[in-house]
Amino acid sequence: MHLKNKKAIVTGATKGIGKAIAQAFVKHGADIAVFATNQDRLNRIQKELEDIKVDPNQKIITKKVDVSKYAEVEKVSNEVLNEFGHVDILVNNAGITKDALLMKMSEEDFDRVIDINLKSIYNTCKVLIRPMIKNSKSKIINISSIVGLIGNFGQTNYAASKAGMIGFTKSLAKEVASKNINVNAVAPGFIETEMTEKIPEKIKEQILKNIPLKRFGKPQDIANMVLFLAGDDSDFITGQVFAVDGGMVM
Numbered sequence: 001m002h003l004k005n006k007k008a009i010v011t012g013a014t015k016g017i018g019k020a021i022a023q024a025f026v027k028h029g030a031d032i033a034v035f036a037t038n039q040d041r042l043n044r045i046q047k048e049l050e051d052i053k054v055d056p057n058q059k060i061i062t063k064k065v066d067v068s069k070y071a072e073v074e075k076v077s078n079e080v081l082n083e084f085g086h087v088d089i090l091v092n093n094a095g096i097t098k099d100a101l102l103m104k105m106s107e108e109d110f111d112r113v114i115d116i117n118l119k120s121i122y123n124t125c126k127v128l129i130r131p132m133i134k135n136s137k138s139k140i141i142n143i144s145s146i147v148g149l150i151g152n153f154g155q156t157n158y159a160a161s162k163a164g165m166i167g168f169t170k171s172l173a174k175e176v177a178s179k180n181i182n183v184n185a186v187a188p189g190f191i192e193t194e195m196t197e198k199i200p201e202k203i204k205e206q207i208l209k210n211i212p213l214k215r216f217g218k219p220q221d222i223a224n225m226v227l228f229l230a231g232d233d234s235d236f237i238t239g240q241v242f243a244v245d246g247g248m249v250m
Contacts, residue, residue: 001054002231004029007084009077011067011124012094014041016193017143020219021091024227026053026060033061033080033087035073035094059084067094067120068112070127077127086135089230090128092121093143095161097195099154110157117161121168129176137180141229142169143222144185144241146249162187166241173239182238184229189245191217212247 003025013022013034025032026049034049036042042062049060061083063076081087095117098109121142132138147155148162166185173183190196190207196216199207208214225244228234243249 002028002227003089004055006030006088006230007033007086008089008091008230009033009035009080009087009124009128010091010093011035011120013091014038014045016195017188017191017219017222018091018093019045020223021093021226022049023052024220024223025089025230026058028227028231029054029058030089031059031061031084033063033084035063035065035067035076037064037066039064067123068115070123073120073123074127077124081131087128087132088135088138090124090132090138090140091143091226091230092124092141092165094120095143095145097155097158099158101154102156105157113157114161114164117158118164118168121165125168125172129172129181132181133176133179135180137182137235139230139234140169140172140181140183141226142166142183142185143226144169144187146187146189146243146245149187149241149243149249169241170239177238182229182234184234184237184239185241186222186225186229187241187243187245187249188222189217189243189248191219191222193219210248211245215246217244217246 008030012018014036046062065072065076144165145162147159151159169185
């Protein structure tokens with residue numbers, strides 16, 4: 001019951017890393033609101049989370065929202081605040097890729113990745129920061145990527161969004177530290193998700209050669225780090241970036 005009575009919002013939590021985070025939070029006693037765009041997946045995650053909750057009084061809320069749209073985020077966040085009373089934990093996990101060499105990348109694909117991956121955290125933090133200041137303490141965890149630290153071929157848009165998230169994290173951490181809000185980032189390496197399943201086998205083999213632990217990570221590996229950052233044991237940690245990548249970036 002690591003997070004008993006805590007109220008959390010997790011964006012992009014219907015699959016992959018976000019789903020693992022949502023499941024970990026519920027198993028540790030948190031009330032949770034899931035933000036995502038696909039209603040069918042929201043319906044499924046609602047049932048899955050209801051089935052694993054450890055207290056019959058735990059609240060599970062799902063909201064269909066495009067986190068790149070400020071007005072939508074404001075509306076659903078206020079609905080969650082009304083239902084929960086307050087929010088203790090915000091996990092910004094929503095993200096997409098639209099990979100291409102820069103010379104072939106469309107402006108639309110560049111803008112969409114920036115909007116979903118980076119502008120979304122402005123939207124959620126902007127809406128929730130004042131309510132979170134009213135708490136005795138709060139935690140914000142942004143899911144970046146090692147690509148934001150080292151770059152990656154064919155991912156100038158994705159790398160820019162994830163690097164921007166790191167700068168945002170460090171700046172916001174300085175702004176709100178005196179208000180007892182911790183802001184940290186997690187930078188996953190190559191994790192077994194739908195996103196990495198699309199990588200050709202030959203490229204996967206090359207990637208594995210650069211991972212000292214010689215395996216891809218699992219969503220639970222990221223969820224474990226987020227669980228730590230969301231709880232009381234991380235109260236003296238803020239403005240940091242934690243690479244969870246099997247030793248790929250040292």
